[in-house]
Amino acid sequence: MARRVKSGLNVTLKEVAGSLGVSSMTVSRAINNRPNVNEKTRIRVIEQAKKMGYTPNLVAKSLVSSKTYTIGVIIPEISHAFFPEVVRGIEEATYDRNYQLFLANTSENFDREMKAIDSFRSKRVDGIMVSSSQTTLDFTYYKRILQSGLPLIFFDRCIEGIGASCIGVNDENSSRQITEHLIHHGYKKIAHLCGPRKVSVGKKRYEGYLKAMQDHQLKVDETWIMESGFKETGGYQAMKKLLELPREKQPQAVVAVNDPVAFGAMDAIREKGLSIPHDLAITGFTNDIRSALISCPLTTIHQPAYEIGRKAAIKLISTIENVREPVENIEVLSTLKIRSSCGCL
Amino acid sequence: MARRVKSGLNVTLKEVAGSLGVSSMTVSRAINNRPNVNEKTRIRVIEQAKKMGYTPNLVAKSLVSSKTYTIGVIIPEISHAFFPEVVRGIEEATYDRNYQLFLANTSENFDREMKAIDSFRSKRVDGIMVSSSQTTLDFTYYKRILQSGLPLIFFDRCIEGIGASCIGVNDENSSRQITEHLIHHGYKKIAHLCGPRKVSVGKKRYEGYLKAMQDHQLKVDETWIMESGFKETGGYQAMKKLLELPREKQPQAVVAVNDPVAFGAMDAIREKGLSIPHDLAITGFTNDIRSALISCPLTTIHQPAYEIGRKAAIKLISTIENVREPVENIEVLSTLKIRSSCGCL
DNA sequence: AACCATATTGTTAACGATAACATCATCGGA
């Protein structure tokens, strides 16, 4: 008959203890470098554990300590170059602090976002970091999460005013800055391809654009505000509509809500036979890798993605480990990347 | 005196049971839709559980079942656009099958790779997927992993012959194909900027290049084989050295081990005042997003990253759930992306 | 020799869920 084999292939404390004729507590103490173990015993135990290929079972440990050293990360679109860079920053911080990272990509789908978070909760992560795809104004889901006491912080796509820390650039100021840059070029008729205004970044960039226009006493024609979503195709469609406006209403420049939207818009502009920036100037937001490489390099706002990720992770871990950690909005500095699409160079 | 509060904020089965005056088994059965529960009881239980905000504790469940519904993913470089796309594919497959995904980015550091895997093991992941940064020939680490019975599969950067499944494109054939494409252009003196030959992709792409040359009776000068690593700077350095060869030894075309190396090489070529592809043709491998956008678009091999990720995850989960799942190398098809840097167009 | 401080090791219960078995009520049929 075949020897009876344990189903789990992993060696346990008890097995190590049994093979040495000591109790599992002694083994536990030896391995975790606790005091109150005879030095000779410790050495004997550690050697034997190594020989037997013992790996501590963190599942069991977590059950006792209600701590998993795990955080859950929710990102809306991993194909967008910005997010991998954020993840790299997160990883760097979690690695240093001995946390592990669950990743979920929601493809901008709020249903998936909630399911992923529910899974994370079931697995008892110590905290979660979210860049939300949330497009409605119903924040009750997140309010419930916060009430439950699960540490939560937002990055880039923030939901404010519900008691969670947020980390990202100042979208309003940055948008105002890039709009002003166009104004300094002398453009007066400036349109805005804006994201969904129900999403924080959509709303804030829109408001930054508005402020810049108002500060310089420029009239904003409401037909210039065109919802484009966040993707290339949306930018293309929205721009096409703008180009159908009567000649006297045609804008001289366009502030796009992000780089992909700007790319789509540029396609539409060229399709019309217009040249950039000569006939129409345009700016983006995010500094996609492609922006510097296209035939007319795009003027845009650079967001320090790596830093956002790292700081967000550090803030989350502080929140996890210290109950008194304050809730706050942390701003990281964006920089204006001037290239040719705005009319410079 | 303040009311005694449980430290863990999560409701347990027992608490739900207590509040209803039934045993925890009844609650467990009701919630997991087991038979042998009175329908009225089930409804009562489920309602109460919802009201109390009960979330099952998968940590405890895992301890009983030795199953975590979690897989660990190791990638060498998340900034490289190829890998986020792979991760997206993995995510898609794991999401459908109710697995969660631990992600670790090793920054091409083998030490970090091992540490991450050890962490994964301690957390009792059901399996791991690895694209290794391994640059030595010492595979004992992975052999031990396999011996321990932990399901493991490699993707893109494979370690073969140790009993784990591998998924990726056929590097040798693809490299041969792109080299042949240059040969058809009429080039006879073709150099190779090769990756570390201790890494499987480095070795195979080198061999593909060699085969193509031999098949067409072209002589390979050994000074044309230049180790460049996998990064842009390596490509730049290696190309510089190639350009210092005496005039009669100068190659007419260069096969680079991947796109970043090709980009570096292109910088070196232009610095010398030479034009691409007129004075020197060049090809890449990987289809980086940038490749289509640079001033002389790069001819390269497109690898279906999303598909690699998805298939790898599916294979891993099959291996986890079915002991008899065979070990095999799975090839996905690459496609030759012809652009201008090879001399076409 | 009696005693106490200290070092070392062991025992028990708990974390939250569930498998396996035990108990109890109910009901139809002989």
Add this chain to the structure above:
DNA sequence: TCCGATGATGTTATCGTTAACAATATGGTT
């Protein structure tokens, strides 16, 4: 009326680890 089948529920032990307490040994002191 009694029996066994069935349905509903409860009890106990377990997964691997550790906190808290208990027990034992060792050595020094008076």
